[in-house]
Amino acid sequence: MCKVHNSVGCLTTVKTHLKRHNINGFNSLNEVISFQKNFPTLRQQIISDHEQMIEKEKVTLAAEISQLEIAIKTDKAHFENSFLSEIEEVKQKLISLSPSTGLNFIKRFVNYTxxxxxxxxxxxxxxNLNNNVNYAIRELVGQHQVKINRNNYITMYFSNAVNESSLQMIKELEHKQRVIDEVKNSIYGALGEHKVVKELENLSDENVLINDFSLSFHPAIYNRQENDYIKSIQIDHLLVTPSGLFLIETKNWSEKSLKSLDLRSPVQQVKRTNFALFKTLTDNISSGRLRLQQHHWGDRKIPIRNLIVLTNSKPNDEFQYVKVLTVSELLNYIGYFKPIFTSAETQTIANYLLNLSD
Structure with a gap:
């Protein structure tokens, strides 16, 4: 099996974007896509769950209101009896007071007081009998009124109650959907890149695949063809094989998209990457920083071939220096080229590129 390094670039983009927005509940790309597909169902499920919750709340409220009414009635009777007993006790104290006649001044004053x-x-x-009773049972009465009000509200405005109850979960779900939608292209790009990786994994273990290969140049490389400077390069897949290097840019475009989108941009990207990488490797071989077995004709070059892989269908157009393939054509195309490097040299080139990579 082909040796694989790094995650595919689009997947890294998706993971970074989700993490930045505190979305950590997905374990795979398929789960993200499943979420997108099932979003309306998930949203409706939240509403259905909260409808059931509100219905259960109505049943619970009815039982609690009934229990509170019994408790209020019981406590009211208890406190009424308690206050009536206290009234009776005071009456008895009044009755038991000694008559004032025949008492001296001090005793008459005490009696009077x-x-x-x-x-x-x-x-x-x-x-204040009623006020005192009501004050004693005020907490129960308050709880009873709150539950009566809530019960009346969810009976009269059931939909509003459901919306209020589910609001936070719906907001979180919609936030997740918006964040995912912002990287929709990267998600489908990652799917396409995964297909290519799975196909390339079928190559033997003397091949090395570097996903999301990027490299910066200080100073920038002058590109005479375009009359500009190349500061950095990035390619979806860099495949190191005994027959040379393959620069692979993947596009997960549908047939409809293929008719409206332009392949010139990825073609240009691959060609610029080829030029910068070829110059870098050639300079490093000449300087001895990258050591390959010498040939008696002189320094050896590393062939670099440019590929654009379309995961669904491909156009009839041909491009100079860039081969356009489908995933199913990829392995046959790579296998067409004869080996020119040993397994050890192939690994040396791969290690050198891995060390160079940003």
Missing amino acids: KRRTYTKKLQDLEA
């Missing part, structure tokens, strides 16, 4: 105190207390107790 007690009578006045008991009378005032009795008046307060009788006048």
Whole structure:
């Protein structure tokens, strides 16, 4: 099996984007795609779940209201009896006071004070009986009213209650959908790149695949053909084989997209990458930084072939220096070229490129 290094670039983009937005619940690309596909169902499921929750709440409220009514009735009777007993006790104290006749001044004054105190207390107790009872059961009455209000609300405005209950979960779901939608192209790009990786894994273990290969240049490389400078390169897949290097740019385009999208941009990208990489490797071989077995005709070159792989169908167009293939054509095309490097040299080239890569 082909040796594989690094995750595919689009997958890295997707993972980084989701992590930046605190979305960590997905374990694979398929789970992300499944979420997108099932979003309407998931949204409706949340609403259905909360409809059931509100229905259950209505049943629970009815039971709690009934229990509170019993508790209020019981406590009201208890406190009424308690306050009536206290009234009766004060009355008895008034009755038991000694008559004032025949008492000296001090005792008459004490008697008068007690009578006045008991009378005032009795008046307060009788006048405030209902208030005192209501105050004693105020917490139960308050709880009962809250539950009555809630029950009335969810009965009259059931849909509103469901929307309020499910609002936070719906917001989180929609946020997740928006974030995923922002990297929709990268998701489908990652799917295409995975297909190519799975196909290339069928090559023997003397082949090395470097996914998401990138390289920066300091100073920039002058590109005479385009009359500009190349500061960096990036390619979806760099395949190192005994027959040379294959630069592979993958496009997961549908037939409809293929008719509307332009292949000139990826073609140009592959050609620029080829030029910069060929110059870099040639310079390193000449300087001895990359050592290959010498040939008696001189320094050996590393062939670099340019590929664009389309995962669905390909156009009839041909491009100079860039081969356009489908995934199913990829292995036959790579196998067409004869080996020119030993397994050890192939690994040396791969190790050198891995060390160079950003």
